[in-house]
Amino acid sequence: MSSDGMIKVTLVKSPNSTPERHRLCVKGLGLRKLHQTVELKDSRSVRGLINKVNYLVRVDG
DSSP: OOTTSEEEEEEOSOOTTSOHHHHHHHHHTTOOSTTOEEEEEOOHHHHHHHHHTTTTEEEEO
């Protein structure tokens, strides 16, 4: 966990041609476009979404 409890998530690969549940996870993280970065509160539920689509996103801090 970072000191301020926030993590940055960036969509680095297109969710097209992935399972519907993975597309919904990307949407749930608030990501819509490639290379878009969102800052989210570091929680167990967010970490679970990131873990499911780890091949599509990059996590910083």
